[in-house]
Amino acid sequence: MTVWVDADACPVAIKEILFKAADRTQTPTRLLANHSMRVPPSRYIHFTQVSAGFDVADNEIVRRVQANDLVITQDIPLAKEVIDKGAIALSPRGELFSKENIGARLNMRDFYDTMRASGVQTSGPAALSAADKQQFANQLDRYLQQHRK
Secondary structure (H helix, E strand, C coil): CCEEEECCCCCHHHHHHHHHHHHHHCCCEEEEECCCCCCCCCCCEEEEECCCCCCHHHHHHHHHCCCCCEEECCCHHHHHHHHHCCCEEECCCCCEECCCCHHHHHHHHHHHHHHHHCCCCCCCCCCCCHHHHHHHHHHHHHHHHHCCC
16 A cells, blocks of 8 residues: 655645655555655655646656555545545545535536636645644544555
């Protein structure tokens, strides 16, 4: 099992939680982004810089992900694609995406996109809170415990 991270928009605090979990549980963790970033030296943490372009990192994650892998992303279409491949998707706020809830999330995303395209001002997501970080850490730990070899 591998943890894949859509690292372009992943908050630093969430990456720190992932780095600690990777070393603690000896879980391969692969970050993909189209810009350079630093990761701590670890045999379990790997960074791949992909070429610039829309959804290049997302497409690479979809290409590489396997059933039962965990993908960290806030990108709803990416979450849908990895779920379709049998993987699990978890948002940086600790929301677990599943076959049961991804359709509704896609519909809501599309609704807001339509509103913004028609000129309606919508607020962006709230800042990542301590409760969000704790929720993420709890979901991550739960998943890693359930999928240990």
